[in-house]
Amino acid sequence: MLPLKGLKVVAIEQAVAGPLASCRLSDAGAHVTKVERPEGDFARGYDNVAKSQASYFVWLNRGKDSVTLDLTSPAGQGALADLISKADVLIQNLKPGSLERLGFVLDRLHAENPRLISCSISGYGEEGPLANRKAYDLLIQAESGLCSVTGGPNEPARVGTSIVDIATGSTAYEAILEAIIGRGVTGKGARISVSMFDVIAEWLTVPLLNHEGGKSPKRVGLAHPSIAPYGVFQPKSGTPILISIQSDREWRMLAKYFINDESLGTDPRFATNLDRVENRGETDAIVSAAFARYTSEEAINLLGTTSIALAQVNDMAGLSNHPHLRRITVDSPNGPVSFPAPGAQFDGQPRSYGSVPDLNPLEL
Numbered sequence: 474m475l476p477l478k479g480l481k482v483v484a485i486e487q488a489v490a491g492p493l494a495s496c497r498l499s500d501a502g503a504h505v506t507k508v509e510r511p512e513g514d515f516a517r518g519y520d521n522v523a524k525s526q527a528s529y530f531v532w533l534n535r536g537k538d539s540v541t542l543d544l545t546s547p548a549g550q551g552a553l554a555d556l557i558s559k560a561d562v563l564i565q566n567l568k569p570g571s572l573e574r575l576g577f578v579l580d581r582l583h584a585e586n587p588r589l590i591s592c593s594i595s596g597y598g599e600e601g602p603l604a605n606r607k608a609y610d611l612l613i614q615a616e617s618g619l620c621s622v623t624g625g626p627n628e629p630a631r632v633g634t635s636i637v638d639i640a641t642g643s644t645a646y647e648a649i650l651e652a653i654i655g656r657g658v659t660g661k662g663a664r665i666s667v668s669m670f671d672v673i674a675e676w677l678t679v680p681l682l683n684h685e686g687g688k689s690p691k692r693v694g695l696a697h698p699s700i701a702p703y704g705v706f707q708p709k710s711g712t713p714i715l716i717s718i719q720s721d722r723e724w725r726m727l728a729k730y731f732i733n734d735e736s737l738g739t740d741p742r743f744a745t746n747l748d749r750v751e752n753r754g755e756t757d758a759i760v761s762a763a764f765a766r767y768t769s770e771e772a773i774n775l776l777g778t779t780s781i782a783l784a785q786v787n788d789m790a791g792l793s794n795h796p797h798l799r800r801i802t803v804d805s806p807n808g809p810v811s812f813p814a815p816g817a818q819f820d821g822q823p824r825s826y827g828s829v830p831d832l833n834p835l836e837l
Contacts, residue, residue, distance in 0.1 A: 475502025475824075480653070482506065483560040484537070485544075485553070487514045489610065489635050490594050490669065491566035492533035493642025494649065498562070499536035500815060500824060506556055507537040510544075513832050524807035526829070529635075531810050533642075535803045536827025541834045544575050557582060557589075562649060566594035569604050579664060589662040590652040592645050598668040610635040613669045622680045625694040640676060641669045695786070701749040702727075702760045705786055711769025713786040716760075716776065721745055726779045731772075732763040804828035 480503040484495040492507075492514070499505040507514075516530045523531040540556075542549040557563055557577070565572055572579070572593075583589055593599065596608020611631055614620050619637070624630025645667045652663035674681075680690045683699070695715060696704035702724075705715045718724050724746075725738030737743055737759065742752045749756045764772055769785070776783050785791070792798060799814040803826050810829070 477653075478502035480504065480561050481559055482562040482564065483508065483553075483556045485563075485565040485567060485572070487566065488516050489529060489533065489638035490641040490645065490667075491564050492516070492530075493639060494592065494594070494645035495537065495564050496533045496535065497642075497646045497815075498649065500826065503562070505537040507534060507539045507830065508544075508553060508556070509539055509541045509832065511541050511834070513541065517832075523810045523812075524805060526805055526807055526810075528812075531803070531805055531829050532812060535829050537830055539830035539833050541832055550576055553577070558586070561588070561590060562653075563589060563591040564594070564645070564649075565592075568607070569593075569595050569599050583662065583664060587661055588656060590649060590656065590665070591662070592649050592652075592665040592667060594641060594645055594667045594669070596668065597670050599666055603670075608669055610638045610669075613637045613673055617670060617673045617677060618680075619673055619677060622677075622690050622692060622698075624692050626692055629692065637669050637673045641667055641672045644672045699750060700746060701753045701756050704757065706757075706761050706764040708764050708767050708769045708772045714764070714769060714772055714776075715784045715786055717782040718746075718749075719782065723781060724749065727760070727781055730779045731775055731781070732759060734759075801826050806831040 477498060480498070482495055482498050482503045482505040484491060484505055485508045486492050486495060487509075495503075495505045495507065514530065514534075516533075517527050519527040519529050522528050540552075542552055544550060544553060553575075554577070563582070579591055579593070582591065595604070596613060597603040597606060614623075614631055614637055615629075617637075620629035620631060623632055645665070648665045648667060652665060656662055680698075683690050690698045693704075697717070700718070703717045705713050707713050716727075718727060721744065724743065725735075728737035728743075729735040741748065743749050743756055743759075767775065773783065773785075787795070800811050801814045802809050802811045805828060815824075
């Protein structure tokens with residue numbers, strides 16, 4: 474039996490962060506009722522690449538029941554009140570204050586049902602100078618400074634996936650699970666607030682501490698700002714390779730067996746990571762010259778014998794055909810769609826995944 478079987482979740486959600494949290498709960502066996510506006514979650518219109526359906530919506534809404542409600546109408550509000558009255562968990566990522574303006578005040582909901590777990594997801598939290606500002610993934614990437622440490626030397630860049638939304642949805646899921654465990658101990662629910670800005674600011678702790686310690690990080694593309702050599706090198710033919718030297722011992726191994734110059738392992742310009750970062754240009758030039766002697770396959774094989782960490786620099790075609798890619802297939806209104814499987818696997822407990830819901834107006 475799935476661990477959350479019997480748990481009832483009402484999710485007044487749209488886009489990515491809220492749907493990701495409720496999707497994880499659904500995968501674990503919870504019954505999730507997704508409440509959509511009459512025209513549907515606007516993520517349904519983001520693209521049309523998954524059997525003429527939106528990739529985000531197909532990915533994050535499997536296994537849920539969907540009902541459309543006009544929450545500005547008395548009938549819609551009555552239907553939502555009935556759903557919430559039976560819920561264990563309420564997730565909502567409306568603009569702060571919107572749920573209360575519709576008549577659903579969290580203080581009252583928790584007073585009426587002390588076992589209720591509510592999770593409110595917003596851009597900047599429930600209060601503060603930016604609490605009422607609209608917030609989407611790329612906006613928070615920019616506001617938080619994430620873009621300033623992403624990309625190459627010439628300009629900041631967006632992380633290539635909706636990292637803030639995904640991080641926020643994952644954080645919300647973790648917090649809800651904590652609250653479920655806590656309720657099992659105390660019998661009491663919890664009121665949770667998760668801010669996109671807070672989540673990604675915490676993820677930026679290391680670059681922030683570097684900045685406040687006088688070493689503000691610079692954009693270095695596919696390289697590591699505080700470790701060298703840790704970056705991409707081009708063999709004489711084939712796919713570029715990214716290597717990571719995590720210790721001075723590994724540097725000595727690289728120098729001896731790959732660069733073929735053991736003296737570089739103890740050369741005072743390169744002997745420690747601090748030395749190599751200080752002399753990054755020279756370090757990378759030496760490693761680049763070594764790579765130029767090998768094909769991509771030869772370099773991978775040789776680095777493998779020395780236990781040097783490496784990766785091929787793939788694109789989405791490389792991921793699509795990657796030998797380690799696990800997939801799941803879910804039904805959708807337009808037919809089955811295959812995409813990457815969730816990361817967690819439970820030994821001896823294979824998972825099946827529900828279908829993607831179509832728009833379903835609730836009979837009132």
